[in-house]
Amino acid sequence: MKIGIVSDLHGKLPGAxxxxLQGVDRIICAGDVEREPLLWELQTVAPVICVMGNNDYGRIDAPFWASPTIGGVKFLIVHRPEDVGVPAPDVQVVVHGHTHIPxxxxxxxxxxxNPGSTTRPRGGSDPSIAIMEIEDGAVADVRFVTV
Incomplete structure (x- = not known):
């Protein structure tokens, strides 16, 4: 199973x-979308699980955190890393954004x-997303794609 991970779009979704993201089975968005139509565009690629970022208040309809199981892997999804706290014992992957650094x-x-930011990278990183491969209920690979 292939999971696309995005964050910190800040109102723009680059065509790259x-x-x-083409060919992914699911998309995780760790917030700071700022424009709900961008989520609709992502939905045309694959089902999206999105959480609200600090710049999303009143702009998108999303929860502050999510804890889905995808491909047998338990996730905790938040926007800010400081909101993670101590993950529940069954959490295998924490996805966050906010820092704009992969x-x-x-x-x-x-x-x-953290997939980094598609539009405002920091720390010398390039604009990016992450692609996660899940096999047999475990994360097999995580790679970053420059966009």
């Missing part, structure tokens, strides 16, 4: 990001992933 880091038994 939509192209890079992250693929294992801490204990939890993998932390």
């Amino acid at each position: 990001a939509v192209e890079a 992250r693929n880091q294992r801490i204990g038994n939890v993998l932390y992933v």
Whole structure:
């Protein structure tokens, strides 16, 4: 199963990001969309799970956090990394945005992933999304795609 991960769109969805998401089974959006029609556009590619970012208040209809199981992998999705706290014992992957800096880091038994920002990268990174591969109920690969 292939999961596309985006965050920090800030009102723009580059065509390169939509192209890079082609073929994914699900899209996770970690917030700061700012324009709900961008979520509708993402929905034309694959089903979307989105959480609200700090710039989304009153702009999109999304929860502050989500905890889906996708492909047998339990996720916690938030916008800001400081909102994670201590993940529940069954959480395998935390997805967040907010920093605009790509992250693929294992801490204990939890993998932390930030796709970076599609429009406003920071820390010397390029505009990016992440593609996660799930096989047999586990994360097999995470790669970043420059958009």
